[in-house]
Amino acid sequence: MYSFADVEERLVEAMLVMRRLSDREAGWLRVKASWPDIVGEPEPGDYDARGYLGNSSDIPLRPLPATRNDIAMMEEAFAWVMAAKAEDRRLIALAIGALARGEKRVPWMRLRKPMGIKLGAHGLRKRYDRAMHQVVKAANQGLLRPTACQTL
16 A cells, blocks of 8 residues: 555656656757757867766766656556646646655745745645545555556
């Protein structure tokens, strides 16, 4: 049985997997039909092709691409959210997005403006709790029947 924290953690992981997916449209827009432009290097020397001078420790590591299992788990977690009301899904997405960015707690005061309200940060938290309760129920009902990611 999934708890509230388990489902919330799974949704945060799903959000992080979604960020690792490639953006096909942006990649298509970058394609050029002609020879690539020649770009001169501003500084001669030990220049890394990724744009960094000096130590290799300066280079941020790229995340690994998502595997099929990661994507299946992400899709399953996002399918659970469909159990919540349509107007609460945006609130869930904003709250989970804040947690995925590394926030320790959901910033309810900052979520008021994107949700279109001026007062009631405590009400947003209660609304989120009720909506996530529906999501947890959907996740636990899904445990009773096998899904594609459980068979992988």
